[in-house]
């Protein structure tokens with residue numbers, strides 16, 4: 151039988167009533183003749199609560215126990231979804247990650263999927279099971295311990311199952327009806343995109359557009375999974391939502407397709423470090439080991455053999471970064487005069503594959519920000535995106551102004 155993967159995010163399974171609504175959608179696809187793998191998130195807010203409990207219990211926690219705690223939210227919704235389907239006379243069964251099994255590496259709290267053997271589920275499909283409800287976000291390490299895939303990881307679970315089982319489509323049901331040119335809560339002119347290229351979605355996702363976990367887009371791109379983002383609160387027709395697809399499948403697009411932001415960034419500057427070979431490795435190695443997600447890096451020009459090094463990271467990792475750098479200084483690996491943290495910054499990025507063939511996007515972005523009186527603190531660019539750090543209080547203004555400047559309210 152043809153197979154679909156349907157993933158329901160936290161808001162789509164937030165109450166028993168919503169689980170029932172989601173189950174009805176699944177039931178319709180079963181009636182259409184599909185076997186279905188349903189991937190569920192935890193009820194919305196649940197994972198945050200669990201993470202909070204872990205942090206309160208143990209600020210520098212053992213990541214294996216973090217995973218033991220935070221993976222539990224998905225177990226509840228998987229069981230409830232299976233029960234709801236059974237009440238509708240659909241032959242359904244829940245599966246925790248280890249039961250499938252979804253095999254990962256041992257990088258607790260941000261584990262990578264290594265493989266998903268299909269025999270177990272396929273044998274059950276062959277003997278009459280119509281729906282496998284799989285707990286998203288979790289797997290099992292080679293040591294036999296529960297792992298989780300990083301926040302938002304159930305998107306990645308969904309795409310990985312779609313790839314492993316050769317699903318016809320991977321539908322991601324969420325609380326928005328697709329991917330927008332920017333966050334509609336910030337600009338009322340935001341427009342839903344019918345299609346977006348994998349690469350653009352990858353940038354938007356990694357830049358903080360929360361609709362899909364970055365890793366899930368990488369996987370979809372690699373295995374060419376037809377990925378659709380759509381609302382679980384509306385009746386959607388066959389072409390509802392946004393299709394994330396190869397670039398060739400997009401006929402017309404604006405030079406810029408989206409504006410993303412990340413509100414809670416920090417800018418850290420190491421004042422006066424030695425400008426010598428190996429200094430960057432000495433700084434960023436220990437930061438990586440401490441799990442700090444360094445994003446932008448700027449090294450200033452040096453004077454008398456000393457330079458300043460600036461980087462950005464999520465604001466909630468500032469303490470970890472400070473601790474790691476203090477450790478490096480104590481060991482004598484890196485010497486610096488001061489470490490200055492600016493915790494009031496946000497990052498704004500414009501993204502579009504059209505930038506490859508159009509010049510002047512950066513200039514237009516900077517003019518736009520300047521005409522709003524917004525100071526730019528750090529700039530980075532890549533082939534299809536330009537990012538800036540600015541003061542957090544200008545976030546809304548910057549997004550709205552850039553959305554207007556690039557004419558994103560109108561389709562190409």
Ligand code: ASP
Nearest residue numbers: 191197287301302303304
């Ligand atoms: N429940 C997990 C989280 O909130 C995984 C997910 O929903 O994708 O991050």
Ligand code: MG
Nearest residue numbers: 159302305361
């Ligand atoms: Mg999510």
